[in-house]
Amino acid sequence: MARFLVTGGAGYVGSHTVLALVERGDDVVVLDDLSQGHRGAVPPGVELIVEDIANTRRLQEIFASWHFDGVLHFAARSLVGESMREPLLYLSENVSNTLRVAEAAIKSGCKRFVLSSTAALFGMPDRIPIDEDSKLFPLSPYGESKLMAEKGLEWAHKIHGLHWSALRYFNAAGADPKGRLGEDHDPETHLIPLAINAALGIGSELTVFGDKYDTIDGTAVRDYVHVTDLADAHCRILDRLEAGHGGCYNVGNGTGYSVRQVIDAVERVSGRPVPHRIGPPRAGDPPVLVASNERLRRDTGWSPRYASLDDIVSTAWAWRSSHPNGFDDAREKGSPPEGAAAPLAQAG
Template identity: 70%
Template structure:
């Protein structure tokens, strides 16, 4: 099999991708500064290099230190709201770190690069579900930073032959079905883990922002993809880069789930009510954001195995109930 560098591989999505690579027999080197990631999330068999992606010399040293068949890049600032308060930081770090990493990959002779991108590239979509033909018009500095990173990678392919794939998605959710990994952010900003935390009395009551949207139950509909299915998608496009040039794919459920549907799924999974209050809409929140997966299915054969909302929420709840303190339960101290 191959040998791969996974940046941000101690974080939520990155650790699940690293696990999927290990499960299929690949060698994995994780590069993570552990600001947001957890040492305990790096699974046995993977090598962990604790380093800041902005340390260009160290990144070049790691890539030059051995043959790599590809780079999978997940280390990035990713909070939309924060990006609107600190736009220059987001653009400088997300774009600069991605392109210097790509430069180091080119210098080391790496031929494949997979970017964890975002459906925030599309801003306010003109059609639902959002397909690859939708206009790229981000309305946040976070989305803009990912778009600029994708464009830089296009040039790396055009000039240096570094083939790249970008996967654009909204909400990764769920946990490893085998219970080895889960979601553990501080602070937590995602709906599903916050609803689970509320049900388990591990966090405050949930606030439902808006109940008067033009949706079946009045609450906003969002796209959720199981993190294990997302890992499978990353591996499929990584392998596809061996056969074709750079590619960009949207990854979504095609249908989405409302806030009230998520709450009901959490209550089924935990057997407990989700304390919540009803609040007004948040400015800028559209009623529906759902991405298509048609092109990814057609070109890679990807099929979500855990696409049902109960599968997504059930695995997330099972991990949290077993590890109420997250990865700290696995190491006995803050991870």
């Protein structure tokens, strides 16, 4: 049995990946400060350590207490708009915290490291679909912070022999098909949950940013990859790193859907209208962002199991409609999930 540390494992993609690791028989320890994650998202039986990864002393203690076979690093600030208002915060926290975790891993003898990265590295892409050799030109401090983190990990590989990979997500979407986990952000910024919230009457109507793009219906086209498929990609990359292989991989469906197509899918799945209005386009928004996932397919045998838009929306709708307030407040703020170990006390 392998043991993995998952930072940010109480968050959206992190928790689904933790679930995938547990289901294949791995031992998992989650490190999360719960500033964005949810205690209720940590699967039963998984050790949860509530701590800020910027606490270097505590981080070193954690690596000294367990032998980890690998690290999956999800913990990060991830809002593009916020990064445009707080650039130094994003650049300092995302980069330094990634390197803190990598350094602790190296010192403990842990040689496998998977970074949660982003398609925001590509900015305005020079070709569609976007492959790993496309030009890297982030248009936000968030994207820049992830690029800097990748560069730091490459130096850790060259000098310390760290085997690392970065998975550059496009648009993570959907929820656990068995309904155990889902997407619960505050604030919510992703299109599919915003459209579902609008259909449920939660919050305000959906704003469509622009309808005059040169696309199939005038609205922007994006690549949506199911969060369970993302989790599967992380597991496969961990196995690949055991043999010393690394590198960066784009993780997307390979198919683009427009904003209007997403709205139509939510209405089709839910049987409810999605109240929406047309707003002005956002500065710097590319008309089309679609991934090439050929390298990931070739190197790991990965392929999306939930590839259709209706499959993605159906799982998201099932979870959100049964959890209109997200993860239960009492469960999150009170005791840990049934069967889970109590969190360790925070260092003073």
